[in-house]
């Protein structure tokens with residue numbers, strides 16, 4: 001290398017490194033923006049892990065079929081789709097733009113061949129499933145639904161669950177003031193309220209305890225939310 005070529009090479013390397021940093025930054029900014037569509041981005045990995053560990057510890061097996069209500073960007077969905085047999089994951093999501101991000105997440109994870117069914121709907125009355133599901137999941141979803149929407153989903157679940165199936169969903173117990181999150185309400189209701197909504201749809205609801213006791217570690221009040229299990233009243 002001649003004397004004059006050396007500074008040019010150093011400058012080119014520096015420029016390359018800067019471009020590399022810009023690409024990494026752009027990719028991580030895009031990921032954070034996607035993660036923020038379903039909650040605080042710094043809790044994303046913990047919440048992904050929690051969902052998979054919770055459901056598999058409760059007996060979800062690859063041959064089961066899972067309905068993920070309010071699946072969002074597939075934060076919990078990706079490891080579940082990977083785990084379940086092809087075509088055994090069904091996600092319902094109310095926001096079209098979020099579902100588009102879910103499809104990108106699926107492609108980036110290289111899991112399109114698992115053919116999950118991703119349905120854009122806010123009202124389950126519009127949803128037709130090809131077959132019943134063994135398990136249903138609504139993580140951080142019922143807390144964003146008005147009562148009539150919760151009832152509509154419980155009615156739907158009661159209809160599509162296999163006799164031994166169950167729905168797990170976390171709720172905020174209380175009668176506190178309602179706030180909002182990304183245009184959705186944040187709702188707290190009494191235990192009796194959820195038991196009543198369940199009974200109206202021929203389901204039994206029981207309490208599994210606070211998320212903290214089930215492995216959810218956010219370091220904030222979300223850990224105090226309660227996990228409920230809904231099962232058909234007549235099995």
Ligand SMILES: C[S@@+](CC[C@H](N)C(=O)[O-])C[C@H]1O[C@@H](n2cnc3c(N)ncnc32)[C@H](O)[C@@H]1O
Pocket residue numbers: 037038039047069070071072073074075076092093094095098121122123138139140141144145149184
């Ligand atoms: C806090 S995010 C949780 C997403 C996902 N369950 C997860 O844990 O990654 C709540 C999701 O529920 C969706 N949602 C709210 N109301 C809905 C409805 N009526 N039907 C389907 N999805 C709904 C929202 O659009 C949002 O993506």
